[in-house]
Amino acid sequence: MAGKFELKKAKDGQFMFNLKASNGQVILTSELYKTKASAENGIESVRKNAVREGAFEVRENAKGEPYFILKATNGQEVGRSEYYSSKAAMENGIASVTKNAPDAKVDDITA
Known part of the structure; x- marks a missing residue:
């Protein structure tokens, strides 16, 4: 199964x-958009x-x-990752x- 945008x-x-x-794991999350069309533009x-x-801009949170x-x-930011346990995991x-x-x-599960 390939990756997908939800x-x-x-x-x-x-x-x-x-x-x-x-594998179903979230690898990138968008910001909030006021319209569906704006979110679709974000996907593109x-x-x-x-x-x-x-x-890609690499950062660390307060916990490192x-x-x-x-x-x-x-x-402009179009998406961000979750926090990772290591730099290698983030690079993956x-x-x-x-x-x-x-x-x-x-x-599309907006309905």
């Missing part, structure tokens, strides 16, 4: 998506930027746990986004 509604009625790896941005050199942010060419997450995002199908 497009859904948040509790407040806004839209968001997760990119899931083939992830597809394009996941393979762009320099699109690594995570990454995927940025569009204009510098980036590789998974790069591999899965370009061809991932969209599973």
Whole structure:
């Protein structure tokens, strides 16, 4: 099974998506969007930027746990990862986004 984008509604009625790896694990989470069309544009941005050199920004939270942010060419955040237990695990997450995002199908569960 390939990775997929899961497009859904948040509790407040806004839209968001997760990119899931083939094992069903969430590897990237979007921000909240006011409209479904904006969220769909966000998915397209992830597809394009996941393979762009320099699109991933690596960070650490206050506990020292690594995570990454995927940025569009204009510098805007289009998605972020969960916190990882190690830098190697985070690097595997980036590789998974790069591999899965370009061809991932969209599973629309907004209804």
